Amino acid sequence: MAFIDLFVVALIPVLKTLLITAVGLLLAIPRVNILGDAARHHLNNVVFYVFIPALVGGSLADTVTASTLVSLWFMPVNILLTFIVGSGLGWVLCKITRTPEHLYGLVIGSCAAGNLGNLLLIIIPAVCEESNSPFGDKLTCSTNGQALVSLSMAICAVYIWSYVYNIIRSYGNLSGKDLTKASTISIDCSGKTLDMFMENYTEALIRSRRSSFEDCEAPDDDQYAEVQEDNNIVHEDVEDKNVSVLAKIKGHIDAFSDKINLKMWMTPSTIATIVGLLIGVISPIRKLLIGDDAPLRVIDSSASLLGEATVPCMTLIVGANLLKGLKKSGVGMWLVAGIVVIRYVISPIIGIGIVKAAHHVGFVGSDSLYQFVLMIQYSLPPAMAIGTITQLFEVGESECSVIMLWTYGVASISLTLWTPLFMWLVSS
Template structure:
């Protein structure tokens, strides 16, 4: 059965749409049951270990073994709309989040959080899990090229990570007003009491560690400083009592001074300080490293012939990595089940704002995505006659907020409980909304695209 068959019955489309999600839901329920306190077959330390395996092993192997054999210079150019679509979905989500914040009126310190949690979706493990589940059956509606969807999803990783560690990182800094009212010395005391990787602390929610294992080890004093607000606010508007001033930041060893008569303009200096405090060194996480390696090897024919293919000398290594990658989807869903058992964290965001974010992210944004992809198809921006390509692009609008946002919130000390609670509720309702939109996408791919 091919997806472009115009004679598909509605019941067949419903079955093909619901079945992949039912598989994922079953695995998540198993994880939920096995992590139940009365059973404790998978205690929290085990789930953390499983999360580390996903982050450092299963996920990179899945991307590398599916993206590498498919990518080439020609396809690298043809797939240009995949990263652009991530940027578009983030921009449209930001607009929706802004309206949600205006309508629902969250507490002022959570205005930016409302925009961020609506804007930035999960373009990593959830699309990969959905595509893998759809392609698991030999009679899947996408045919023999179904697993190209994993390559498409993996190809979008780099732009997502760059957005998180640059734009989102600075947007999630603590509000300056909140920072000022903290008593002097409180931040230092909190920082000295932070758990380290050697203390085997289990208090960090699984949500936070799910896409950034070892987050606690990356936290420093500067992570929880409202750097951008401090630098770009004038002295007359900002109290200098408890916040670091520009001069103290500028004099730090990592910030080179201006030389002699080559006086550095104030705006340039401010931008430079912000750039220097951006954690660029954290961008090359294992999944992104796997993406970069797969692209580099895939676009160089001589190296590609050595690594990928049944006749390749290193084919046995690639096969081994492919076998390891098979654990990606089950492990992710087991961790998700354990995460759901933890329940939502306490949140001061408010019920109305929480509902507004969930509705905007899971219901309204996917509808906007349908219109965007339809226009892109009509303007010949997409690969011709590739239904899986369109399906992956549509899925980028339908996923819950990126779990990595919870990790960034923890790193920056900003709205950790609120971010975790939002992620929890989005993933709960996302099980239903993703099923509905997969059905809609399948139907549209049959009749419209």
């Protein structure tokens, strides 16, 4: 494949993203004011609760079957490794550049989570369509590529909305903002239930001992006073011990709940992933919903229609947030340069080593397209969903937009350079 062809393949999806970002910026300027603060907030909620689950669940149901899950088991591991590698490098970058603590989550998330969905949906079919592609027949390559990209997108969505979401949320708490209003999905870990339990338990214990004492034979006054004093001491000791134990349990629960929102592990995208996998794997359900002759195919078509709105809406939000970033941003030049180096230099090199090692020990197999997708997952720009998360929490919105602008701008060059190298490595 000629270099100019590869350049066009890598440039087109990135250019589309930048153009839609520019539209979002235009809609947010005060004179137009279509994507103001309130509009962006409501649009984020629609993306979070409707568009992303429809995209993830519909794509998985259409393309993933039981056989593909067995043969592609290493992909979830590989994507997890991209997150782990990026997180570690991002944390080091934050320390080196002395990034403000409330932006740690944004920087770590930008280094960890790549755009494993919509960019691959454009790049992989374009590569397959080339006449001298190393991936064989065009139709077979496109079909297999769609399955790979759909699974990649779904797994990435689960990791982003469970892992990156909670990282940005936890570091965002350091800014002093009340982040409980960012999403209606939350857990009340205030400890009131435990406090009530402790009070009721202590009162019941004292009543029980008093009842037992009253049932006994009544002693004289001196004996009664002595027994009563001993009983009070016992009551105080028992009460103090139980309160101490329950207080420790309450403290551990509160500390754990402050670090992670348990309910956020079951986000709408995670639930959609489970549903999509069940539909794709269970043959009777798949025949009811998927295919031109399926009786309930209208459900799948509706989900696909909703899912198509995900990428443009998220990109518009990033562009609208860029307006604040152009005026004032806490992101320095060295921080942006560090993210670019991590995403486009260090991570791809590490990714080549991981995929080659997995192939050597037999985890991946000999499918060159599969290996190519695994490698390119390490070299993509940050996921657009990060912009949605920062918008939900109102933490680092403008900084996120600046990071997205520069990383996607550089992606047109980096993807052009890495794509032919990856293709040469998997075909040699």
